Amino acid sequence: MNLTVLGAGAWGSALTGLARFNGCPVQAWSRHGELTLGAAIDRCDVLLSAISMGGVPETVRKIQALGLSPHTVIVSATKGLDAATLQTPSHIWHDAFPQNPIVVLSGPNLAKEIEDGLPGATVVASVQATAAQRVRDVFASDRFRVYTNADPLGTELGGTLKNVIAIAVGVCDGLKLGTNAKSALITRALPEVVRIGTHLGGQRDTFYGLSGLGDMLATCSSALSRNYQVGYGLAQGKTLHQVMENLQGTAEGVNTTNVLMRLAEREQISVPISAQVYRLLNGLVTPQDGVVALMDRELKPEWWADEAKD
Incomplete structure (x- = not known):
């Protein structure tokens, strides 16, 4: 061919x-x-x-x-x-x-x-x-x-949404918050990605496969990821403009985050982690403030009967 x-x-x-x-x-x-x-x-x-x-x-x-x-x-x-x-x-x-x-x-x-x-x-x-x-x-x-x-839609959304999470993980590492915090962040990010993806029409199992969980693990655990580099740079006190100038290639997670928040608002999807990434990218919070906002959220069971909530 x-x-x-x-x-x-x-x-x-x-x-x-x-x-x-x-x-x-x-x-x-x-x-x-x-x-x-x-x-x-x-x-x-x-x-x-x-x-x-x-x-x-x-x-x-x-x-x-x-x-x-x-x-x-x-x-x-x-x-x-x-x-x-x-x-x-x-x-x-x-x-x-x-x-x-x-x-x-x-x-x-x-x-x-x-x-x-x-x-x-x-x-x-x-x-x-x-x-x-x-x-x-x-x-x-x-x-x-x-x-x-x-499931092309779920496959595509898994690869797209994990870029937002990679920015958050880059922030976590840049602030030197430790392995416990990073593990908790990735674990709680997965149901957020599943919630968004299934609401938009993807199949649940797809997000636990290579294009969902697999891609998230790769992107969130390697400095080769441009989206990870964005979060890491912001945590180091650089501006988004400074970080983007030094990247070799496009960090799709920046645009994806902004579009995702419009989608989440339209569809009324709960996206607490993505929301803090959005606020950080748009200069509404510092990296430290974003961490505090996530840690201070209302306490709840790990698994909800209503999976549209988080």
């Missing part, structure tokens, strides 16, 4: 390397490269988008104008939420190309480790099983295990 990868950043480059390792013909496109978008998508069997969330709507519009074969499988490997529509990237692709099979690729995948040849695993999810299997065969190898499932 001929694969075209949109995006030449760390994630796009890592996925390009995995496909080439399997002998798959790959064309890599970026806005700053010499290859035109029209030439990149011409006769491709699989079109994989690894561009940042901010670039997805514009790229989709350009491909609509160029035209895309209805037989091309579209793979979304972007983790984020669109600020204009509050939609996930795969939803934007589906609205533009309703005839094309849509697959979501997400998992505990730190690009640097993949590029270094270290073993890893991911999930490819689609309501069309054959499309997911085709994409699985492009990337699966003895160093990269690929699972399939039929």
Whole structure:
């Protein structure tokens, strides 16, 4: 199969390397490269988008104008939420190309480790099983295990929402609050992610798999995570502008947090941890104030009968 990868950043480059390792013909496109978008998508069997969330709507519009074969499988490997529509990237692709099979690729995948040849695993999810299997065969190898499932929305939300939590964990480590605090934070963050994801239509089990819990553990436990670096930098007293200037790549969790709070308000979803991350990113609290606000919340049983509450 001929694969075209949109995006030449760390994630796009890592996925390009995995496909080439399997002998798959790959064309890599970026806005700053010499290859035109029209030439990149011409006769491709699989079109994989690894561009940042901010670039997805514009790229989709350009491909609509160029035209895309209805037989091309579209793979979304972007983790984020669109600020204009509050939609996930795969939803934007589906609205533009309703005839094309849509697959979501997400998992505990730190690009640097993949590029270094270290073993890893991911999930490819689609309501069309054959499309997911085709994409699985492009990337699966003895160093990269690929699972399939039929819940693309849950798979996508798991990879998106954990970026917000990674910022919070970065703050925890930056303040040197200890292993107990970090473990408690991650554990309490998981039901928050599940609550949001299932409310928006994802399947509960998905969030306990590779694209949910797995991705959260990877992103929250490695300084390779740009979202973790954001939280850590803020805890060190840097401004958000200073932190973002020094990042190599996009920390999608910053935009995701702002969009998530609009979604949570509209849908009346309880998101106490994400709310403190939002307040911190927008200069409404200090890192220390955010910790106090979470620790001073009303005491309650660990498990509620009404899982919409927390």
